[in-house]
Structures are given as C-alpha cells and as structure tokens.
Amino acid sequence: MQRTLMMSMIALSMGGMSVAAQAQTQQQNEIEQLRQEVQALRSLVEQQKVQNAQTATAIANVQRTAATVPANPVLKTAKGAEFNLYGNVRLDASYKVDGGPIDWPYNQINNVALEGTAGNSDRLSSTLSATRLGLDFKTQAAEQEVKGKIEVDFLGGANFDNLRIRHAYVNYGNWLLGQTWSNFAVPDYMPETIDANAYVGGAVKRTPQVRYTAKFNPQTNLVLAAEDPKDKLVTDKVITQRLPAFTARLNHQFADNLNVSVRAMGHEKRINSEEEMAWGVGVGAKYDVVPGTTLKADYYHVKGDSSFVSFANKGVVVEADGSLVQNEFDSIMLGVTQKFSDKLHGTLGYGYMTFDKDQNYLDAPGSAATANKNLWQAWANVFYSPTKPLSFGLEYVYGERETFASKTGEDNRLNAVAIYNF
Structure with missing residues (x-):
C-alpha cells in the first residue's frame, strides 16, 4: 500500500514537471516571436526614414531648379538696369454731326463753329496717333532704387501724327526729375x-519739372514742384x-473709399517789360460709393x-498801350x-x-470776337473688354460754346475706340 502511494506521488510529480516544462517552452516561443516582430518593425521604420530623406532631397532639387528658371525672364540694358516694355495699339474714330475745325477725332469744344459760320460737320475722322510705346526702368544705386520711365505716342506736330514725348523722367527716393503729369493739373x-483730349473742366498737362514728395503718413503726402508751364504765345x-x-499738391486719404x-x-x-502774376487753385475727389x-x-x-x-x-x-490784362475762370468736371x-x-x-x-x-485786339463766355459738355460711354488685352469703347458727347458776343x-459727336494692350 505504501509502495502504491509512493508510485502515485512520483507520477503526479513527473506530470507537474512535464506541464511546467511545456509552459516554459511556450513562453520562450512567444518571446522569440515578439522579438522577431519588434525587429521587423524596426527595419520598417529605418526603411521609411531613408525614403523620407530621398523625397526631401528630390523636392529641394525641384525648388532649386524652379528658382533658377523664372517664369518671366528679366530684361536688362547694357548698363545693367532692368526694364519692361509696354504699350498699346489704339484706333480712334469719330463721326461729327457738328464739331471743331481740325479734321481729327478729339475734343475742340473751344473752337467749334459758331452759328452762321461754316463748320466741320457730318464728317468721319480716324487716327492711330494715340498709339503708345513705353519703357519702365529700375536699377540699384548704393542703397537706393532708381526708377525711370520713357513713354511716347504719335500726337505731336502740326498735323498730330509725329512722335512726341509723353513721359520721360527719373525717380530717386522722394525726388522726380523729368517730364510727366503736372503737379497742379492732375488727371x-x-x-x-x-x-484722348479730355472734356471741359479737365486737364491733360505734362510738363518738364523737378518734384519732391514729403510723406507725412501712409494717408497723407505733400508734393512740391517747379515746372515749365510752356505758355509761350499770346x-x-x-x-x-x-x-x-x-506748384503744390496735398493728397489725403480719408478712408479706403475716399481720396x-x-x-x-x-x-x-x-511780355516785353510788362509782367503779371498768374495763379490758380484746384480740388479733386474720388469716392467709391459701393464696390463697382x-x-x-x-474743380479749378x-x-x-x-x-x-x-x-x-x-x-x-x-x-x-502795351499793358497786360488777365483772364479769370472757374471750371468743374x-x-x-x-x-x-x-x-x-x-x-x-x-x-x-x-x-x-x-x-x-x-x-484788347483780337479778343472780343473769339473769347468764350461759357463752355459745357456732357457724355456717356461704355467699355467692353472680351479678353484682357482687348478693349472696345463707344461714346456720345454733346456740348455748347457761347462767346461774349452772344454767339453759340x-x-x-459719336466716338469709338479699339485698343490692344501689350
């Protein structure tokens, strides 16, 4: 009986050892499997790092290549100044029911034929003389950028078909030297x-000048200029x-929509030894009521x-007797x-x-018969641009001239224009 009991205990002991051995083996297998999975994950991470580095290198190469090939190549003069060419081809046409004596399609309200005088009526005229060509320049001088402009059209000469300078100036800091819009009669x-000649109350005056701009703040500046008025003949x-x-001009922006x-x-x-001082004042405003x-x-x-x-x-x-008499006027547009x-x-x-x-x-000699008492004009136009470089316009204008001799x-006129900008 004792022997049987002992054999049973030995059997139980051997069975327990076998179960324990199996459990240990299984645990070791699981640890090894886990180790292999960790190693595989580590290899995957290392591979991803290599791919990311290669991608970053490729992107950098593309960026460097793009930076060295600009979309718009920079044009330069022989002296190294950058410039761009611009302009337009412009055809103007006008049908005059009644109009001025010169056979061209622009405003001549101060000279239109008076009643009882043969005029330039029922006539079609056209020209491409307002076609423009321009160059904008810029270069670096020390720490300051120097800018310049040259712009010409073909409205010069007695027949209004010769090349003429519209703008030709240099900007250096706050200074401008050359010919551009008058500081007093701005458009x-x-x-x-x-x-292209504007209407009553307007001014399209360009003068040789020296100009200085003082900027008080982003909304306010004062522009002072010495100009050649080019008023030569009387x-x-x-x-x-x-x-x-x-001339002096004070500009102020009261709000985003009011200048x-x-x-x-x-x-x-x-004139000879006689002299008089000419003077003038003006005020202009631009107001965006709503977008569009x-x-x-x-006013002058x-x-x-x-x-x-x-x-x-x-x-x-x-x-x-040789003395001078001045004319005085008011105008509004x-x-x-x-x-x-x-x-x-x-x-x-x-x-x-x-x-x-x-x-x-x-x-005064020659004044009474031709001096105007009043001038006025009203106009309506529409512009259509089917694509960015093309623009077409149609305009009707009616006006009257009255002299001090009580003649009118x-x-x-009906005006049309076609413009190709480049």
Whole structure:
C-alpha cells in the first residue's frame, strides 16, 4: 500500500514537471516571436526614414531648379538696369454731326463753329496717333532704387501724327526729375472718357519739372514742384519767363473709399517789360460709393493762365498801350463710373467752364470776337473688354460754346475706340 502511494506521488510529480516544462517552452516561443516582430518593425521604420530623406532631397532639387528658371525672364540694358516694355495699339474714330475745325477725332469744344459760320460737320475722322510705346526702368544705386520711365505716342506736330514725348523722367527716393503729369493739373479725378483730349473742366498737362514728395503718413503726402508751364504765345506777342511755375499738391486719404487732393500754382507772365502774376487753385475727389460705383469731381479757379487747364481762353492779352490784362475762370468736371462686370463698365460725365467778363480783356485786339463766355459738355460711354488685352469703347458727347458776343456753337459727336494692350 505504501509502495502504491509512493508510485502515485512520483507520477503526479513527473506530470507537474512535464506541464511546467511545456509552459516554459511556450513562453520562450512567444518571446522569440515578439522579438522577431519588434525587429521587423524596426527595419520598417529605418526603411521609411531613408525614403523620407530621398523625397526631401528630390523636392529641394525641384525648388532649386524652379528658382533658377523664372517664369518671366528679366530684361536688362547694357548698363545693367532692368526694364519692361509696354504699350498699346489704339484706333480712334469719330463721326461729327457738328464739331471743331481740325479734321481729327478729339475734343475742340473751344473752337467749334459758331452759328452762321461754316463748320466741320457730318464728317468721319480716324487716327492711330494715340498709339503708345513705353519703357519702365529700375536699377540699384548704393542703397537706393532708381526708377525711370520713357513713354511716347504719335500726337505731336502740326498735323498730330509725329512722335512726341509723353513721359520721360527719373525717380530717386522722394525726388522726380523729368517730364510727366503736372503737379497742379492732375488727371486722377477726371471721369473716364474715350476722347484722348479730355472734356471741359479737365486737364491733360505734362510738363518738364523737378518734384519732391514729403510723406507725412501712409494717408497723407505733400508734393512740391517747379515746372515749365510752356505758355509761350499770346496773339503775336511772346511770353517770356524768368522763373518756373511753382506748384503744390496735398493728397489725403480719408478712408479706403475716399481720396481728396488740394492744389495751388503760381508763376509770372512777362511780355516785353510788362509782367503779371498768374495763379490758380484746384480740388479733386474720388469716392467709391459701393464696390463697382465710383464718383469723381475736379474743380479749378485760375487767373492769368491758359497752359494748365484745357480749353481756357488766353490767360493774358496785351492792350493797345502795351499793358497786360488777365483772364479769370472757374471750371468743374464730375461723373460716375459703374462697373457692370469684369468685362463691362460705363461712365456718365459733365464738364462746365465759365469765364469772368472783363471789358478791358475783351477790348484788347483780337479778343472780343473769339473769347468764350461759357463752355459745357456732357457724355456717356461704355467699355467692353472680351479678353484682357482687348478693349472696345463707344461714346456720345454733346456740348455748347457761347462767346461774349452772344454767339453759340455745338459739339455733337459719336466716338469709338479699339485698343490692344501689350
């Protein structure tokens, strides 16, 4: 019995050892499997790192290649200045029911035929003389960038078909030297027109000048300039000058949608030994009522000058005794431009100019018969741009001229334009 009990205990002991051995073996197998999985995961991570590095290298190579091949190659002069060429090809046409004496399609409201006088009526005229060509330059001088512009068209000469300079100037810091828009008679506040000569109350004056701009803050700046007014002839007398015209313009942006400009000018008019001081003031405003709707207005009061504001009577005339008499006038131009879409917009505008009556001025030789008392014009236009470089416009204008001799004349025209910009 004891022997049997002992044998049973030995059997149980051997069975327990066998179970324990099996459990240990299974545990070792699981550990080995886990070790293999960890090793595989480690290899996968190392492989991913290599792929990421290769991808980063490829991207860097692409970026470097793109940086060395610009989309728009930079053009340079022989002296190293960068420049770009721009311009347009422009065809203007006008059908005059009634109009000025010169056979071209631009404004001549101050010279339209008076009643009882044979005029230039019922006539079609066209020209490509307003076609433009321009170059913008820039280069680095020390720590300051120098910019320049040269722009020409073909509206020069007696027949308005010769090459002429529109703009030719250099900008260095706050200084400008050369020819560009007058600091006094700026076109910024004129409602848009098809007519390249603008309408009553506007000014398209470009002068040789030296200009300095003082910036008080991002919203306000003051521009001072010394300009050549190019007012040379009065009847058969020659105007000489000892000093340039001095002009000042204060610009201020009251809000994102409202800009205002206040301007002043003064210069000497000298004929023989006689001299008078010409002067003028102006104010312009641009107001975006809502997105796509813009109002513009421009006002001038000028005495003794006809060189800055277009279509004015002679600024000064010579009396029989040799003394000088000045002309004085007020003018205003206003209009609204509506953008209907990215391709279509139009403008309604009105301009008016009135001259003070001075009997001494009217009694001067050659003045009374031709001096204008009032001028006005109203116009409506529409511009259509089917693609970015092309633009087509159609405009109707009607105006009247009244002289101090109580005679009137009419300006009645339909204008069209086609422009290719490049």
